[in-house]
Amino acid sequence: MTIEPPPPVITLEQIYKSYGDNAVLRGVDLTVRQGEAVFLIGPSGGGKSTLLRCINFLERPEAGTLTFLGETLCSQNRTNFSIAPEKQLRRARSRMPMVFQQFNLFSHRTVLENVMEGPVTVKKMPKNAGVGLAREALDRVHMLQKQDHYPDQLSGGQKQRVAIARALAMEPPVILFDEPTSALDPELVSGVQTIISDLSNQGLTLLVVTHDPAFVQSTAHKVCFCDDGHILESGTVSDIYTNPRTQRVQKFILSSGSRMT
Amino acid sequence: MSVFWSELQEYFPFLLKGAEVTLQLSIISMALGMILGFLAAVGRLSGRKIIRWPLEAYVEIWRDTPLIVQLLLIYFSLPELGIVLSAFWAGVLGLTLNLSAYLSEVYRAAILAVDQGQKAAAVSLGMSPLQVYRRLIIPQAFVACLPTQGGYFIALLKDCSLVSFISVNELLRHATIIISNTFDSMNTYLMVAIIYFLMSFTSARCVSYLERKLTPSRNRKPKIKPTISEMPQGGSII
Ligand SMILES: Nc1ncnc2c1ncn2[C@@H]1O[C@H](COP(=O)(O)OP(=O)(O)O)[C@@H](O)[C@H]1O
Ligand SMILES: [Mg+2]
Numbered sequence: 001m002t003i004e005p006p007p008p009v010i011t012l013e014q015i016y017k018s019y020g021d022n023a024v025l026r027g028v029d030l031t032v033r034q035g036e037a038v039f040l041i042g043p044s045g046g047g048k049s050t051l052l053r054c055i056n057f058l059e060r061p062e063a064g065t066l067t068f069l070g071e072t073l074c075s076q077n078r079t080n081f082s083i084a085p086e087k088q089l090r091r092a093r094s095r096m097p098m099v100f101q102q103f104n105l106f107s108h109r110t111v112l113e114n115v116m117e118g119p120v121t122v123k124k125m126p127k128n129a130g131v132g133l134a135r136e137a138l139d140r141v142h143m144l145q146k147q148d149h150y151p152d153q154l155s156g157g158q159k160q161r162v163a164i165a166r167a168l169a170m171e172p173p174v175i176l177f178d179e180p181t182s183a184l185d186p187e188l189v190s191g192v193q194t195i196i197s198d199l200s201n202q203g204l205t206l207l208v209v210t211h212d213p214a215f216v217q218s219t220a221h222k223v224c225f226c227d228d229g230h231i232l233e234s235g236t237v238s239d240i241y242t243n244p245r246t247q248r249v250q251k252f253i254l255s256s257g258s259r260m261t
Numbered sequence: 262m263s264v265f266w267s268e269l270q271e272y273f274p275f276l277l278k279g280a281e282v283t284l285q286l287s288i289i290s291m292a293l294g295m296i297l298g299f300l301a302a303v304g305r306l307s308g309r310k311i312i313r314w315p316l317e318a319y320v321e322i323w324r325d326t327p328l329i330v331q332l333l334l335i336y337f338s339l340p341e342l343g344i345v346l347s348a349f350w351a352g353v354l355g356l357t358l359n360l361s362a363y364l365s366e367v368y369r370a371a372i373l374a375v376d377q378g379q380k381a382a383a384v385s386l387g388m389s390p391l392q393v394y395r396r397l398i399i400p401q402a403f404v405a406c407l408p409t410q411g412g413y414f415i416a417l418l419k420d421c422s423l424v425s426f427i428s429v430n431e432l433l434r435h436a437t438i439i440i441s442n443t444f445d446s447m448n449t450y451l452m453v454a455i456i457y458f459l460m461s462f463t464s465a466r467c468v469s470y471l472e473r474k475l476t477p478s479r480n481r482k483p484k485i486k487p488t489i490s491e492m493p494q495g496g497s498i499i
Contacts, residue, residue: 056385094387104382108400118386121396163382170386 006034008067009174009205010055010096014076015064017047017054024050025061026229032174032207037200039216040209041240042226043252048209051226052176055207056096057089068092069173094122097167101179103159105151111138111162112147118170130169137165141195157188164195174205182211193219213256217241225249265448272439273452279435280456283421286349286431290356291414297357298364303394305369316365323362329423331355336427352424360417367409371402404475411468415461432456 010032017025024047032038040048053059055066057073063081066073073092074083083089097118105114115134119125125133138144141161151159160180167175180196181189189212197219200206210216216223217237224234225248233240233249244250305316323331332355339346346354375398383393425434436453440446 058381058385090387090389092387093385097387098382098385100378100382102378104376104378106379106382106397107376108397108404117383117396121392122387166382166386 006036008033009069010207011065011067012055013065015051015054015066016062017050017059018062024229025054028064028226028229028231030224030231030234032205034173034205035203036221037206037208037219038222038224039220040207040224040226041211041213041216041252042232046227047229048226049178052098052178052207052209056093056098056176057083058098068096090122094118094170095172096174096176097170097172098176098178099160099163099167099180101182103151103156103163103183105159105162105166107151109150110147111143111149111151111154114151114162115165115169118166123170133171134165134169137168138162140168141165155188156184157191160184160192161195164192164199168199174207175199177206177208177210179209179211181215211256213241213253225252227252264445265451268443268445268448269452272443272449275439276432276435276449276452276456279430279432280460282349282429282431283418284460286352286356286421286424286429287414287418290353290360291417293353293357294360294364294417295410297361299368301361301365302368302372305365306372320362320365323359324366328355328359328420329426331359332423332427348424348427348429351427352421352429356417356420356424360413363413364410367406367413368402371406371409372398374405375401404472407468407472407475411465411472414468415464418460418464419457 008031010030012028012030015025015028016023028047028051030038030051040051042048050059054061060083061074063076065075071088071092072084073089074081084092105111106117109117112131112134115137116127116130119133120127120130135144135147138147141164143158143161143165146154146158146162151162154162164175164180177196181192184192193212193215196206196208200219200221208219220237222234223237223240224231225240225244226232227248233244233246240249241253244253301316301320304312305320307313332352335355335358336348336351339351379397379401380393383397388396421431422433424431425437428434432453436449439449443449
C-alpha cells in the first residue's frame with residue numbers, strides 16, 4: 001500500500017530565463033507540494049532569486065511550463081511558449097506573496113497599513129475587515145504592539161516579521177522567501193526563523209531560499225541544490241547533507257561547513 | 262522716510278491688488294503645471310517611442326527658450342491662429358507650459374528614485390501597475406520632491422513679473438503705473454520687493470511645514486534634516 005503524496009502547489013518544468021546572453025535558468029524542474037517546506041540552497045549567483053521571481057512572474061520566464069494550483073501560468077509545447085494574461089498573473093501573485101531579504105516594507109505607511117495594503121487594495125476587502133485581518137497577522141508574528149510605528153522605527157528582525165505578516169494577510173496557500181534572514185544581525189536571526197518554522201508546522205506551504213544550513217536542517221522537508229541554472233540535486237535533508245550524490249554538492253556542503261555528522 | 266510712509270499708505274492697496282493677480286497667476290499655473298508635468302513624466306516613462314519622443318521634444322523646447330520669448334510668442338501668435346485669450350489667460354498658458362516642462366523632469370527623477378524593492382513588494386502582492394502608482398509611487402515621489410516643487414513655485418511667483426510684458430495687471434505692472442505718476446522709482450520698487458519677499462518667504466515656510474507633516478516618521482524627529490539628494494530611496498529617514 002502506498003500513501004498518496006499531497007497535491008502539488010507549484011510545478012515547474014524546464015523553465016528558462018536569461019538576461020541578455022547570461023543564461024541564468026537553464027531548464028529548471030521543481031515541484032512544491034501542499035504542506036511542504038521546500039528549501040533552495042546553492043552558491044551566490046546560481047539563480048535562486050531569479051527562480052523565485054520567475055515563479056511569481058516578477059520576471060518573465062522565456063520557456064517552460066509553470067502550473068500553480070492547477071492553473072497553467074505559462075506553457076510550452078514543441079514550438080510555442082505562452083504566458084497567461086496579466087490579470088491572471090496578478091491573481092496568482094496575490095496567492096503566493098514574497099518575503100524579501102531587504103524587507104521592502106512601504107516606508108510611507110505604518111506597520112498596520114503595510115499589512116492591510118494587500119487585503120484592502122488587492123482583494124478589495126472592506127477597511128474594517130482588513131484591519132481585523134492585519135491585526136491577526138501581526139499577532140501571529142508578535143508585532144501587534146508596534147502597529148502604529150513606521151518601518152524606519154523598527155529593527156531588522158521586526159521589519160522582517162512585519163513583512164511576513166504582510167504576506168500572511170493575503171491568506172495565501174504558499175509563501176516565497178528570498179533569504180529572509182541574510183540581512184539581519186545574528187542575534188535577530190533565530191526569532192525570524194522560529195516564526196517561519198512555526199508557519200510550516202501549522203501546515204503552510206513554503207518555498208525558502210537560504211544560506212543558513214542549520215535553518216535548512218531544522219525546517220526543510222525537501223532541499224534543492226541550485227547552481228548554473230539547474231536544480232542539480234534534490235532530496236531530504238539527509239540526502240543532501242549526509243549523502244550528496246554529486247561532487248558539486250559535496251564540495252558546497254563541505255565548504256559551507258554544514259555537513260551533518 | 263516720511264515720503265515712503267505717505268506713499269505706502271496711498272499706493273500700497275493698489276500694489277496689493279497687483280500682488281493678488283500675481284498670486285492667482287502663480288497658483289493656477291502651478292496647479293495646471295503640476296498636472297501637465299505629471300502626465301508628461303508618466304508618458305515619458307511609459308516606454309513607447311511614439312509617446313516618449315514627442316514628449317521629450319516638448320520638454321526640450323520649453324526648457325531651451327527664454328520664458329519671456331515664450332510669453333510674447335503665445336500672446337501675439339494665438340490671435341493669428343484665431344484663438345483669443347485675455348492677457349491673464351495667455352500668461353497662465355505660457356507659465357503652465359513652461360513650468361510643466363521643468364516639473365516633468367523633477368517628477369520623472371522622483372518616480373525613478375522610488376525604491377525598486379518596494380515596487381517589487383507591491384507587485385508581488387498582486388497590485389496592478391495603476392495601483393502601484395496610486396498607492397506607492399505617487400505618495401512617495403510627491404513627498405520626495407516637495408522641496409524642489411516648492412522651489413519652482415517660488416521661482417514662478419517671481420517669474421510672474423515677466424507677464425507684465427504682455428500687459429497683465431500684476432504686481433510689477435501696477436508698480437510701473439504708480440511710478441509713471443509719482444516718478445518715485447526707489448520707494449515703489451522697495452515696496453514691490455517687500456511684497457515679493459513676504460510672498461516667497463511665506464510660501465517657503467508653508468512648503469517646509471507640509472514636508473515635515475508628510476514625512477513618514479512623524480513620531481520621531483530626525484537629528485539631521487536630510488536634503489533631497491541625501492534622502493534614502495523611498496524617502497525614509499534611516
Ligand atoms: N535584473 C537582472 N539583470 C541582469 N542580470 C541579472 C539580474 N538579476 C540577476 N541577474 C544575474 O543572474 C544571475 C543569477 O542571479 P540570482 O538569481 O540573483 O542568483 P542567487 O539568488 O542564486 O544569488 C547572476 O549572474 C546575476 O548577475
Ligand atoms: Mg539571491
